[in-house]
Amino acid sequence: MIDAPAPVSDSGAPLYLFNSLTRALEIFQPVHPGEARVYSCGPTVYNYQHIGNMRAYVFADTLGRTLSFKGYHLRHIINITDVGHLTSDADAGDDKMEKAAASLGKSAWDIAAFYTAEFKRDLAWLGVRGPAKWTVATDYVPRMIDFAKRIADTHCYELESGLYFDVSTVADYGRLARAVTDEGEGRIDEVEGKRHAADFAIWRKTPAGETRQMEWDSPWGRGAPGWHLECSVMGEAELGMPFDIHTGGIDHREIHHPNEIAQNQAYRGCGGLDHAEHSGARLWMHNNFLIDRGGKMSKSAGEFLRLQLLFDRGFHPLAYRLMCLQAHYRSELEFSWEGLAAALTRLKRLVMAVAPLRDIEASTITDKRLTDLLAKFDAAVSDDLNTAVALTVIEEAAAMKKIDTAQKRAAIAKMDAVLGLDLLTIARADLRLRPKGAAIKDTAIEAMLVRRKEARAAKDFATSDALRDELIAVGVEVMDGDPLGWEWRL
Numbered sequence: 299m300i301d302a303p304a305p306v307s308d309s310g311a312p313l314y315l316f317n318s319l320t321r322a323l324e325i326f327q328p329v330h331p332g333e334a335r336v337y338s339c340g341p342t343v344y345n346y347q348h349i350g351n352m353r354a355y356v357f358a359d360t361l362g363r364t365l366s367f368k369g370y371h372l373r374h375i376i377n378i379t380d381v382g383h384l385t386s387d388a389d390a391g392d393d394k395m396e397k398a399a400a401s402l403g404k405s406a407w408d409i410a411a412f413y414t415a416e417f418k419r420d421l422a423w424l425g426v427r428g429p430a431k432w433t434v435a436t437d438y439v440p441r442m443i444d445f446a447k448r449i450a451d452t453h454c455y456e457l458e459s460g461l462y463f464d465v466s467t468v469a470d471y472g473r474l475a476r477a478v479t480d481e482g483e484g485r486i487d488e489v490e491g492k493r494h495a496a497d498f499a500i501w502r503k504t505p506a507g508e509t510r511q512m513e514w515d516s517p518w519g520r521g522a523p524g525w526h527l528e529c530s531v532m533g534e535a536e537l538g539m540p541f542d543i544h545t546g547g548i549d550h551r552e553i554h555h556p557n558e559i560a561q562n563q564a565y566r567g568c569g570g571l572d573h574a575e576h577s578g579a580r581l582w583m584h585n586n587f588l589i590d591r592g593g594k595m596s597k598s599a600g601e602f603l604r605l606q607l608l609f610d611r612g613f614h615p616l617a618y619r620l621m622c623l624q625a626h627y628r629s630e631l632e633f634s635w636e637g638l639a640a641a642l643t644r645l646k647r648l649v650m651a652v653a654p655l656r657d658i659e660a661s662t663i664t665d666k667r668l669t670d671l672l673a674k675f676d677a678a679v680s681d682d683l684n685t686a687v688a689l690t691v692i693e694e695a696a697a698m699k700k701i702d703t704a705q706k707r708a709a710i711a712k713m714d715a716v717l718g719l720d721l722l723t724i725a726r727a728d729l730r731l732r733p734k735g736a737a738i739k740d741t742a743i744e745a746m747l748v749r750r751k752e753a754r755a756a757k758d759f760a761t762s763d764a765l766r767d768e769l770i771a772v773g774v775e776v777m778d779g780d781p782l783g784w785e786w787r788l
């Protein structure tokens with residue numbers, strides 16, 4: 299833990315965040331007073347994103363929202379990787395974009411445009427706020443070449459297949475991963491002639507006699523940039539170095555981010571990583587994985603867990619967001635449909651509890667019970683984004699009785715600005731999604747339920763049971779005695 303002066307935040311609690319580089323909780327202190335500059339590694343747009351990937355953006359968004367809540371002016375960048383990410387981490391294999399283009403018979407550019415749009419749609423459904431800027435890797439290739447030129451002589455060497463970074467030329471290579479050079483986890487020296495197993499491609503030459511759809515001229519031949527180079531360049535270009543926080547999924551802690559860090563040290567002529575800023579960012583933060591024991595997170599398997607599948611099964615995406623918030627971002631989260639159903643129920647309860655506040659104008663919060671709750675909420679999110687506790691606090695606020703509703707609304711709005719559950723806009727009915735393939739119309743269900751009620755009132759249980767069976771047969775669950783007052787569910 300680092301001793302630090304009080305942060306500039308007007309909000310009470312100091313903001314503690316876990317730095318993967320030091321493996322410690324640290325008090326957030328912005329590089330530029332009052333500002334928070336955050337870079338999040340974005341998707342490779344060769345396919346849909348699965349909901350595990352989306353956990354990474356829900357996390358980055360929660361971080362961004364928390365920084366805003368704490369009073370910092372947020373500048374958040376998410377990149378779109380539309381070139382350079384290979385199917386193997388060891389600089390071998392195909393570019394994911396070119397491979398998808400070949401298998402789908404479309405241009406790599408069209409594929410990138412299509413999946414970028416799908417990704418942004420999913421983000422919007424999940425209540426993830428758009429970044430200040432989307433940086434698209436192919437827009438930055440000239441800058442990548444300039445960056446590579448600056449480090450080529452001192453830190454790189456050329457092989458037949460491209461320009462490679464020599465990891466022995468920077469101090470503390472691999473510290474983020476806690477891996478030793480040459481013995482890094484999963485490092486396979488797949489490229490002939492590399493000096494160290496961990497050396498990585500800065501520029502990959504197009505093999506003689508081949509052409510790629512995405513390729514550019516460079517001092518090292520026609521080809522494409524390495525994936526790690528892209529993020530270093532976009533981060534530097536948009537946020538300046540050092541910036542405040544770099545985020546990504548925990549897999550990036552092992553190879554992608556250590557390599558970005560090495561490049562940044564080289565580019566900036568920095569020493570070792572005892573000074574976190576030499577890495578290019580003050581904090582490196584990583585979300586843990588969403589795991590699915592059913593194996594549906596693999597994009598290569600037929601049906602995989604993407605947001606559309608949740609829709610198809612009748613689950614509102616915000617139930618998934620809430621499911622993410624129930625876990626700490628640094629813990630693994632196991633996906634299950636039961637867990638998602640429980641999250642949806644929890645969301646419905648919250649939406650119903652705050653529904654009476656929807657049309658009320660917010661006012662200044664002076665009631666001590668509310669200011670105390672807000673302080674509790676602040677303490678939770680300031681404790682390395684403890685959203686699990688924050689959720690219980692907003693529930694406590696939502697359940698408060700005999701309280702000025704205008705103030706209550708203001709408090710709920712403040713908390714929900716961090717949680718992003720859209721509680722004061724969304725209606726209970728919005729959360730009831732029609733699963734794909736459900737043939738029966740809502741009006742028909744309601745009519746059958748009226749008949750069933752009449753039958754029950756007349757103690758004609760045979761008819762009432764028959765109606766219930768009929769409904770079950772078409773996929774409608776009759777929910778007698780549901781605490782939320784839902785009479786049926788598809």
Ligand code: AMP
Nearest residue numbers: 341342350351353354546547586587588
């Ligand atoms: P990619 O498109 O493979 O670069 O992944 C996009 C983001 O999702 C990266 O930050 C990954 O680290 C993250 N990610 C990948 N799989 C998962 C998962 N199962 N759970 C959480 N985050 C993931």
Ligand code: ZN
Nearest residue numbers: 339340529554
């Ligand atoms: Zn990246």
